[in-house]
Amino acid sequence: MRPNIPLLALMLATTFLSACAATPAFKRPDVAAPAAFTGTQGQTPTAINAAWWQNFGSDELDQLMTEALAQNTDIRAGVHRVEQARADLKIAGANLLPSIGASAGAGRNFQNNPSAQSTNLSLGANISYELDLFGGNKAGVSAARANLAQTQYGEDALKLVVMGDVAKGYFTFVNLRERLAIADDNLKNAREVMRIVQARYDAGAVSALDVAEQKTVVSSREASRAALQSQLTQAGDALAVLLGRA
Incomplete structure (x- = not known):
């Protein structure tokens, strides 16, 4: 006896439709979306005081800043001084001090196009400067204007880095100087007790x-x-390097 093909197909179709009916239909949740995002959009950035260190009210720091900025006008020599001064400050224990809220960094990007190599100088508070030292980003402007702009940006970035390092070096020096004065008093008292x-x-x-x-x-x-x-x-040596005295 041959099986009843139409009846078998009808049974399979009924089973399939029953399985589909058992799955609940997806219902998109009602989520009220804001008309516009209210973040930092549209906010005007706050300008940074170029002479921010004067807020500390230290004539000594003012003098050091003036001297350091006058001595670090050459980018290559200035970067070398910064690196040497940071090495001296590390030995002096500057990492043990709290941060003053500024950071700086430097790096070089190498792309597929050799003429598009660039050097980046960056500071904290989302401030960054890209220096096109090899002339890869001169589209739309003349070579002379591009060279002038990159030099100006490099000098400005170097000034920001030098100012941050001089401030850190100065406060490290002042902190150690005060601690040394306390150590002198403690030693004097200990010797008196010894007597x-x-x-x-x-x-x-x-x-x-x-x-x-x-x-x-x-x-x-x-x-x-x-x-x-x-x-x-060591802290004094670091400041001397930044000031061009060493």
Whole structure:
């Protein structure tokens, strides 16, 4: 007996339609979308005071800034001074100090087109400068204008980096100088106590252990002072490099 083909096909179609009916229809959720996004769009950027360091009210810092900016007009020499000064500051322990809210960086981009190589100088607060040192971005302007613009941008970027590093170096130096003054007072007090303990020991009022303990205190204070003096010297060397004195 041959199977009933039409009846079998009807049964399969009914089963398929039943399975489709068991799946609920997708309903798009009602989400109220804002008419416009209210972020930072349309906000006018705040201008940065070119002489922002004057807000600290330090005549010493003002003098250092003036001297450093006058000495760092050549881009290549200025970058070299910045790198050397940062190495000295690292030895001086500047990384232990809190950041003053500024950062800077430099890098070189290499693209497929050799003439489009560029150097980037960047600072914190989303400020960046692209220097077309190899003339790859001169479309639409003359070569003379492009060279002049890149030189001006490079000098401006270098000034921003130098100002940030001078401020950091100055505050590192001031911090170490104050800590050294405190260390001098602590050492002076420890030596005075040592003199008193020694006198009492000679009089038989204290033991040799008391004398040994105070000698340890004096030695510790001397070592701390020597370390601070070394760090202060390194911080001074870093500032001297930025100022073109070294």
